[in-house]
Amino acid sequence: MSTDAILSFEEAMEKYDPVLGFEVHVELNTKTKMFSSAPNVFGDEPNTNVNEVDLGMPGVLPVVNKAAVESSIKIGLALNCKIAESCRFARKNYFYPDTPKNFQTSQYDEPIAYDGYLDIELEDGTVFRVEIERAHMEEDAGKLTHMGGATGRIQGADYSLVDYNRSGVPLVEIVTKPIEGAGSRAPELAKAYVAAVREIVKNLGVSDARMERGNVRCDANVSLRPHGRERFGIRSETKNVNSLRAVEHAVRYEIQRHAAVLESGEPVIQETRHWHEDTRTTTSGRAKSDADDYRYFPEPDLVPVLASREWVEELRATLPEPPAARRKRLQADWGYSDLEFRDVVNAGVMDSIEETIAAGASASVARKWWMGEIVGRAKTADVDPSDLGVTPQTIVELHKLVESGKINNKMASQVLDGVLAGEGAPAEIVEKRGLAVVSDDGPLLEAIDAALAAQPDVAEKIRGGKLQAIGAIVGGVMKATRGQADAGRVRELILEKLGVEG
Amino acid sequence: MAAINRDDVAHLARLAHIEMSAEELDRMAGELAVIVDSVKSVSEAAGDDVPATSHPIPLSNVFREDVVGHTFTAEQALSGAPDSFEGRFKVPAILDED
Numbered sequence: 001m002s003t004d005a006i007l008s009f010e011e012a013m014e015k016y017d018p019v020l021g022f023e024v025h026v027e028l029n030t031k032t033k034m035f036s037s038a039p040n041v042f043g044d045e046p047n048t049n050v051n052e053v054d055l056g057m058p059g060v061l062p063v064v065n066k067a068a069v070e071s072s073i074k075i076g077l078a079l080n081c082k083i084a085e086s087c088r089f090a091r092k093n094y095f096y097p098d099t100p101k102n103f104q105t106s107q108y109d110e111p112i113a114y115d116g117y118l119d120i121e122l123e124d125g126t127v128f129r130v131e132i133e134r135a136h137m138e139e140d141a142g143k144l145t146h147m148g149g150a151t152g153r154i155q156g157a158d159y160s161l162v163d164y165n166r167s168g169v170p171l172v173e174i175v176t177k178p179i180e181g182a183g184s185r186a187p188e189l190a191k192a193y194v195a196a197v198r199e200i201v202k203n204l205g206v207s208d209a210r211m212e213r214g215n216v217r218c219d220a221n222v223s224l225r226p227h228g229r230e231r232f233g234i235r236s237e238t239k240n241v242n243s244l245r246a247v248e249h250a251v252r253y254e255i256q257r258h259a260a261v262l263e264s265g266e267p268v269i270q271e272t273r274h275w276h277e278d279t280r281t282t283t284s285g286r287a288k289s290d291a292d293d294y295r296y297f298p299e300p301d302l303v304p305v306l307a308s309r310e311w312v313e314e315l316r317a318t319l320p321e322p323p324a325a326r327r328k329r330l331q332a333d334w335g336y337s338d339l340e341f342r343d344v345v346n347a348g349v350m351d352s353i354e355e356t357i358a359a360g361a362s363a364s365v366a367r368k369w370w371m372g373e374i375v376g377r378a379k380t381a382d383v384d385p386s387d388l389g390v391t392p393q394t395i396v397e398l399h400k401l402v403e404s405g406k407i408n409n410k411m412a413s414q415v416l417d418g419v420l421a422g423e424g425a426p427a428e429i430v431e432k433r434g435l436a437v438v439s440d441d442g443p444l445l446e447a448i449d450a451a452l453a454a455q456p457d458v459a460e461k462i463r464g465g466k467l468q469a470i471g472a473i474v475g476g477v478m479k480a481t482r483g484q485a486d487a488g489r490v491r492e493l494i495l496e497k498l499g500v501e502g
Numbered sequence: 503m504a505a506i507n508r509d510d511v512a513h514l515a516r517l518a519h520i521e522m523s524a525e526e527l528d529r530m531a532g533e534l535a536v537i538v539d540s541v542k543s544v545s546e547a548a549g550d551d552v553p554a555t556s557h558p559i560p561l562s563n564v565f566r567e568d569v570v571g572h573t574f575t576a577e578q579a580l581s582g583a584p585d586s587f588e589g590r591f592k593v594p595a596i597l598d599e600d
Contacts, residue, residue, distance in 0.1 A: 030568050037571025046589045047579040051572055055579060067568035088556055095519055097593040146595060161590035164579070293517055298556030306562045 004281070005260040009184075009252060012224070012259030018186040019232050020179040020251065021221035024194060026172045026201050027140060028071045029208045029215075033168035034139040035062030035105060035302075040170070042213055046163035054168040056101030062301055064089075068170035069112070069305055071206035072137045073315050075172050076113025078200045078322065079132045083312045087112045089137070089299040097162050098141035106173075108296040111136035112305065118200075120192045121324065122185060123346060125338065130193055131177040140169035178232065186222075186255060191248035194218050198244075199323045217242050222254040224262060233258070234268040238282050241275045250275045253282060330354060334363035347375045349385045352392070359392035361399055369395045373416055394419050397426040405486060411435045437486045441493060444477065444485055448494055451476030463498050470494055506535040 033040050036053035052060045076083050090108035116132035143166050148158025174197060182189045198216045202209035209215050223235035236258070241250045254273065261268050272285030321329070330350065331341040334357070344350050349370040356366040370385065378385040398415060401407045407415065407430055418429035430436055451473045452459045461469040470491060477490045495501070508531045515522045522530065576589040585592040 032566075032568050032570050037566065037569065038573050039570045045576060047576040047591070048573060050574055050579050052574075055574075063564065063566040065568055066565035069565065086562075093517075096596065097591070145590070148595075157595040159595050160593050161587055162593055163590050293513075295517065300556060303557050303559075303561040303564050 004257050005264070006253070006256035007259040007263060009256055012255050013184045015226065016224035016233075016255075016259055016262065017180075017227050017229075018182060018251075018255050019223045019225065019235075020176075020182060020186055020190060021235070022174075022176045022179075022190070022193060023219040023221075024174045024197050025140075025217045025219075026075065026174065026197070026207050026209075027215045028068050028170040028172065028206055030065055030067045030071065030170055032065055034065055034068050034137070034170040036168050038168065041165075042208075044165055046165060049165040050167065054100075054164055056099070062105065062299075064302060064305065065170060068137065069307075070315055071170070071204070072112050072135065072172050073307060073312060074204050074206055074319060075174070075201060076116065076135050077312070077316050077319060078204055079113065079116040079118055079135060079174065081113035081116030081132055081135060083307050084110060084112050084114065085309075086110070086304050086306050088304045089302045090296045091299050092138075092294045092296055094294055096141075097160060098144055099167065100142070100164065104138060104141065105299055105302070106138035106296075107136035112307070118193070118196055119324065120189060120196050122188055122192055123342070125342065126185075128182065128185075128189055128192075130179055130189075133175045133177045135172055135174045138171045138173060140166050140171050142167040187248045187252040190220060190251040191244050194247045195244050196323070203320055203323050203326075205320075211243050214242060218247050220247060220251055220254070222251055222258065223268070224255065224258045233262075234270050236268065236271055236273050236282075238273040238275050239285065243277075246275060246277055249280050250282065253280060257282070334367075336363070336367065340367065344371065347371060347385065349375060352386050352390075356392040356395050360396045361392070365399050366395065369398070373413060377416075377420065389420055390416070394426060401426055401430060406430065406436055408437055408483075408486075410483065411437070435484070437484055441489075443481070444490060444493055445497070447477045447480040447485070448473070448490065448497060450480065452494075452497070459498065462494070462500060465500070467500070506531055506538060510534075 028040075030040055032038060033054060036051055038051045038054055039049045041049055053062055073083055087107060087110040089105050090110075091103040092106045092108070093103045095102055111134040113135040114133065116135070118130050118132060120128045120130055122128060142162050142164040145161045145163075146157035146159075147161060176193075179189070179193075194216070198209045198211065201207040201216070207215050211217075218241045220238045220241050221235045222238070223233040225231065225233045236254055238250045238254055241247045258268050269284075273282035274285050275282050327341075327345065327350070331338075334341075334353075336344065344353060344367065347370075352374075353363075353366045353370050356370070357363055361369075369390075374385050374388060374390050378388045381388060394416075398412050401415070402409060402412050411430075414433065414435060415426050415429045418424070418433060419426060423429050423432060454476060455472060458469050458472045462473070473494050474487055474490050477494075478485055478487060508527050511527050511530045511534060512522070515527070580586040580589070580591065583591050
């Protein structure tokens, strides 16, 4: 496989202006498929979630899933789209084993939703508006596994195995208008846009939105033009970029590759590119050709979908608070600064903090724990903070233990380690590990006597009124009790013992 | 006559994966032109007040509730397959598409 030349990103940006476009496919989480009553379930035995409709057998009749239409309308509304009063399905004709019908049932000139927009907030708070061209309903295709050959890629494969469980799963394809003006922030915007779409469909409850399962998939279009030129350059379409990180990397790579092609004086070829996560590069798929002549025509087995304004308004009334509005509200409620809140969002712990506050913690306590203790541990373990295994209840209990003086902050951190190691609830761990702050004066007085005896000169200074010298004695006591003493109480007892007024 | 030439037919034949001889292409170009003209006469019959339709019966919103129905077993699903392997359809690798 030949390696394409690339320019440095900085140089590419100096010379060219990127234009982006995205097609994001969202798998809906309806119980059944788009046109058949077979279950829409991920991960089952191959070819068991299928019936005659999914296998494209002769004479079968597809019937539209009402819940899928409602989910599609909700997505359209959440993307600030207009909802078509009337729309139809169409056949997209092509030969490939991922569809046994030799066509995909989709929508062509009459998408259910169109003319929307999404305001994307970048990490530094800059808001960038992405215009939505359309969102249309269609069905997913079967899953091919290429066998033989070296890498499991299609190149060099001997044959392919097909599982039609995914065939007919309801999809909504969201298409943007060309995105201009992103400049050097194009890769970041790409990632933020896909993240925003994922967040919206998850928040709507219409998709499981798990990218690792292909619930949200992105095709990224990139083209470059010299600065100041209005006409778009020739674009490439990188298919199936299926993680947020990959979206950012793929757009960045394609910008660098296009720039190198243009610098060499060659034209960019309009083609499909394949993304390779291992090398973080793309390779040529196929050039746009006759194979893209899909001969769309209205699906004769399905009748039009009419979305009455009453129905649309009913659905609009069920929409949850949009994620961006929710963030604004939560920041105000919690009283975090812009920077604090952005850190919380970027660390991916906003939901966890909300749950922790709901469980009874204050906003500052919740932030202290999640940002101070849990995010770092999650990073070390290479998991999302919310997947580390800390529940809101754990934090509330830990905080109560600290607040009541049973343990100090340092011990609390150890208790958290215990919780993560599966040693039980915080109170149990305090018990088991013998971590409680020593509050019984008996052992403290013994330790104080010993510390005073060990440092008689210091004891003398304190008696003489030099109270700042007391630190040395407190330190001795803390050392003797392995940090389990309450330092405040120790100080009081020392003063009492020496008959000095604090 | 509608303008359907030999190249159009060859293009369609390739898209439809139909192998056609030179004579067949010539003959079909003429026949298709006649068919297209015949179908065209429908649009002469329909006035401006007749909306385009994709279905003979004026139905809309034929929906199904989202309730799981019947499925096949993998054996049933594969019973008509020319070839299969471990519960999946086995097909030749197709390299020139993705």
